Each structure stands twice: as C-alpha cells, then as structure tokens.
Amino acid sequence: MSEKDHLSIEKKLNSTKGLLALFSKEPINVDRAIRYVDYEKKLEKLQIELIKLQTWTIQNNERIIVIFEGRDAAGKGGAIRRMTERINPRFMRIVALSKPTESEQSQWYFQRYVNQLPKAGEMVFFDRSWYNRAVVEPVNGFCTKEEHDIFMNQVNDFERMLLESGVHLVKIYMSISKKEQAKRFHDIKSNPLKQWKMTQVDESAQELWDDYTAYKKAMFSKTDTELAPWKVIRANRKTEARMNVIDYVLKKIPYDKSIEI
Secondary structure, three states: OOHHHHHHHHHHHOOHHHHHHHHOOOOOOHHHHHHHHHHHHHHHHHHHHHHHHHHHHHHOOOEEEEEEEEOOOOOHHHHHHHHHOOOOHHHEEEEOOOOOOHHHHOOOOOHHHHOOOOOOOEEEEEEOOHHHHOOHHHHHOOOOHHHHHHHHHHHHHHHHHHHHOOEEEEEEEEEOOHHHHHHHHHHHHHOOOOHHHOOHHHHOOOOOHHHHHHHHHHHHHHHOOOOOOEEEEEOOOHHHHHHHHHHHHHHHOOOOOOOOO
C-alpha cells in the first residue's frame, strides 16, 4: 500500500463517520468501516442530485411517480428513506396504502391509487403500488383470478395514460435471494424495535416463494414495456442497492443537472 493510500484510509477512519462505523459493531472491522465511509460519501453526492431533481420538479411543475416493488424484506422502505431524507418534505409524499376499505373494494381497482397521484411540482414514492394485484394479492388469495386478469389487461393502458399526461413514471423491483430474505426475517423477529414489521403475509413468504416467483415472471412478461420498463435492482447488499436505486432514478428523469440549489 502506498503512503498516499495509507493516509487516505487513516483520514477516513479518523472522521466522525469512520469512528462510528469502526466501533458500532463487534468485532472491529476496518474494511467494513472504510466501505461505510465510502458509501456515505457517495450517498451524499447522490442526495445532492436528488435535491436538484426536486428543485427542477418544483420549478417546472413536473409530476414524478417512483414505484417500489419486490419481495417482503427486500429493502424497499430503506431505499425510500435514503431517497427522501434530504429533500423538501412539503413537495413529496410516501404512499404505503393499507388494506382497502369496504367502500374502496367496490370501486374501480385503480381508483384509490389515482387519488394518490402527484400534483404539479410533487414527487410521490409508492412503497408497493397497484402492482399488489399482480403478485401479492393472487399469491395470498386476496383477489380472484378474474380480478387479476382484469388488472393485467388494464395496467399497461393505465400507465400509458399517466405518461401521456406528462407524468414521469419510474418502476423499480428490488430483488433478493430466498436465503437473504430468511436472514432478514430472522433479524426482524430478533429485534424488539423491528418486530412490528412482520405481518401474516411476511410469515408465509418463504413457504410461498415459488408462487411469488411465478406471478413475478408473469408480471414482468406483461408489464415490462418499452414505454414503462421495470428496473430490477439486486438488493442482497443494502447499501449498494440504495445507491443503484437513486442512480437509476436520476438517470431516468431528464432533470436539469446544472440547476442551482
């Protein structure tokens, strides 16, 4: 290792973030601490670009939707938090709809999602979206085959109408392995601060893994269109996945990178 590299590592480890990373977990792992410092620096640069993106959105009355789909515990919520923690909360919303009410069940399926669409100058992040009906609902018996078929026949037209109306639509699917999902479930169950995250749907996710896979493939086959493509983000490594998510959104939306903030 050159003297320059040695000084660079020393500087990273002696920073506030470096010291926190170094002593936050046992045993002490220098390589892990350096990776974390590098991640934080890269993340900060990406978050600055997100502020530029939001500024452009506000100034030009743009409307942005970012959809996050993926298996349970794939890291959707964590990625959304990293995307939104530095931008202006008055011009963005995170939407994570609960089970539909009896009234909503009688409506056109897309109606309650239409009610959440962005207004001018706003960014909306969907932590699961209308694609619940493509995978989660049929796997768990929350919809009929007919309801699933109707959704699959309508969704591309629905998204085409959004895009033709000037909405920027970004579709992200976060992908993890079965082994990694099992590990994350174990971590959640073992942590009193996270146990609330486990639902009945989560409890059966491992058992129904192959069913999820089949419906996921059908979803991609039908809805990964040229007009509204899916971006699959490999998410076994959380930090890498979060940066890849932000990087993709920034590349997907043609904002003014020279805008002043």
